Amino acid sequence: MQIVKSLKAGACRALCLWKGILIVWLFSFLPAAIFVTPLRGALKTGLGDSLITERLAEGIDIEVFADLGNHLSGIVSFFLSGFFLVIMAGFLLNVFFAGGLFGGVREYAGSSRLSDFFKESARNFWSFLVITILINLMIIGLAIILILIPVSVIMQSDTISEGAAYNSGMILTGVFLLLMPLFLLVADYSRAWQATQERQSCFKAIGEGFTLTFRNILRSWLMMVVLLLFQILLSLLILKFIPEIRPASGFGVFLLFLLSQALFIIRILLRTWRYGTVTAFRENYAGPISTISQKKQMPVEPEQVFSQPQDQAEY
């Protein structure tokens, strides 16, 4: 019940933040567009007035790309260097606006003006950047410890067959995927906590994130799994259907562009929903960090707590 209520609250808060979501979309679109537009120009130049584009009607044709010759080497070098830059820029912008999103999904967030959104983004940036980088490193570290090293050791073994090595790898990957939501919860709880604080304290925020995660581990994990399932389903939908759609006309290509961007906006909405849900859960069920010991002694009814402004109580 607590999970459902949090999910509902999170959804409402995310929808109320539609302007912020559009801002996030716009600033995801811009670096990607800056990256892709010259690439498109180079491709157009390389293909010239050729009819070879007929062979692209059914998708990527490796011979066409190979025949680009010098244009191809230019495109590849641009792609390799540009991709890193655009990923960096996009990552920083996303981290920046995550501050605005977490600030906006609090129960008593105040106005929904864009100026507040940007203010929250700026206020939380450095702390959120450290939190995001550290959690990403933790996830990579977990993958190395849980999957890469054991699988490498297994593959070197004389006695374990290829099938057993493969299955071990798959099981370890499964365990990794089951643990992934916990790291996302730590990241989200940390940022939700940080968004309520006046002072920036990223390491304390991560500590609070771990405390909140493990205090409510089962409910939090289930809630996160539900949220992630929606995100994964959308991603699968995009990966399955978008590559299959190959409109022939220019208008069709434009509609495909609109559709793909609409799907991406939905993805941002789902992410904001996750932020909102975790924030709502933290506000209403996780209890204030500073009163953990009291809460253990005097359990209260969740419904009574639900409408209580926890952030103010914390201050």
Place this chain on the structure above:
Amino acid sequence: MKRLFLILGLAFLPSNLLFSQIILKEPLSPRLTGYSIDARLDDESKTVEGVMDAFWVNNSTAAVPDLHMHLYMNAFKSSRTTFNKGYGGRIRASEAGWIDIIEFYGGAGNDLMPFIQYFSPDDGNPYDSTVIRIVLPEPVKPGDTAFVRIKFKTKMPSNIRRTGYTKDFYFIAQWFPKFGVYETTGMRYALTDGWNCHQFHANSEFYSNHSAYDVTITLPEKYVVGSGGLLLSEKRNDDGSKTMLFRAEDIVDFAWTAWPGYSVHKDKWKHVDITLLLPSDRLEQVNRQFAAVKYALEYLTENVGPYPWPHLTFIDPPATGSGAGGMEYTTLFTTISSYRMPEWVRLPEMVTIHEFGHAYFMGILASNEFEEPWLDEGVNSFWEARIVDHYYGKNSAMIDHRLLKIPDAALSRLVYTTSPLKQLVSNDEYSWNYPRGSYSMMSYNKAATWLFTLMGITGEETMNGIFREYYNRWAFKHPSGKDFIDVVNDVVVRIHGNKFGPDMNWFFDQTLYGTGICDYKVSSISNRIITESGMGGIAADTAVTKESAEDEKLIRATACIERVGEVMLPVEILIGFDDGEEITEYWDGKERYTEYEYTGDRKIAWVKIDPEYRIRMDVNFINNSMTTDPDRGPVRRITGKLMLFVQLFISMISI
């Protein structure tokens, strides 16, 4: 006494090997060499010790004073061997391999050990000991047979480069002393009689006479064994070992493998018993492997000639022995796959079809892979792509996923067209003479690409006719590239008359022996209105505008075609007009450019050179066509999708 037994034993050899028929009803080849080997695998020392009785028949018209033999395994002896110099890296003592001749007797029981000389005919490398010459006390007279008995010990290298061991996996190839090929004058256009016995190079394969093999292998009982021979008998010994007797006829090499983890599967295609050995947990790969090899058998039988042997074994080595994957020994070959390799990765099919194809071009025809690698690898790559196209679809291999398809023939072509080394040398080079990094591209990819081009010019049926004739004329006779060209010339003229000239040498001069590239280009399309200038009635052209096009005026429509590359091939040009009509023109492609001009009331809308992409040597298909109304949609579509995926990726890592 020992000497007497030896003489008697060797005297018995010819009837045992040369004339006996166990597998085939009659010999397929002259069997100028034959080998009877009794070998024992020592699992502890990773060595194979053996005694080999072998013979060589002098089929020349002159006496031959010496024998030349390969000791291929010495290529792994040190870092200074010719093989390792080409391969790069160092061979550590623990991973070295070699072959030691312990005893060497002649047919009369005479000790030939003192007459063994190591020499390096290709590069004079004093550290290379992969070729020996034995100067005989008496020359071998024309028609006579030289018999030898050799006791040898082969240490297997631990780092598998085609041959060697890893843990308890063995792939044992190039493991015994082997005769070179004595070429008589005229054979492969040789000017004089002589031994053709090259060193083992990193970038080369082999050349041998067709032989009969009787191979007895004794090894620990736990091992599952596969070989290029037919298993005649197997017995268990008291010491925990087993002895297996294999027989092979008219093949050019005998290799075998042993590993306790093999799972053995059998299938049949017409007269051929097929055996597949692979790790027991790769069972899901069995059906696709059998399907691929049966497709290859069917297609090559139909379009080239019959597969003569009743047996065929192929190996899918375990991951630890992957260095043995993708190699051929006529009736034995190795393929590649992995546990749970998805169906859309067609690498196993490609490799299986390719390596089986060698049974024809390396095995039956048995060209000299040292000197003309294209004649095996290039021809075989051409057939591999055709078979894959035929059975799996034109755009199927090597990746056959709904999101990305990498066709086999396209992959081969683009390796050639995108290589910066493609004009350095011609295809007519010894395999080790190709500049570093170009051997594979030249001998596999360029040759396959110009063979596709030849098929594009002459037609598929003509190409099949060429290979049927090549097989009929040269099976088991070691043809050269010139012999292949002679066949092409005969068949093309027989089918097409003088359509392509008196012969096809002009094609091979440019593709096989030349270094030029082929590139045809549509330079321009011009549609101009012819108007009266008022100056003595001389017509002047003005560019067509929308308004003027609506008027009923004469239009001079011109398409300019250019030959950018050096290679001159006949090309087809398809010209499309704005009224929907299409005209096909033919150009011999010899001049630097040509123009097609049409005067009337219509404009040229587009031009395509080689619309079916038959001239696959053309290094740039993009400039093969031009339109007045280019379609930018596909580029916008692809980049639009790319943009979405970039956005998704950024969003994902930003958690």
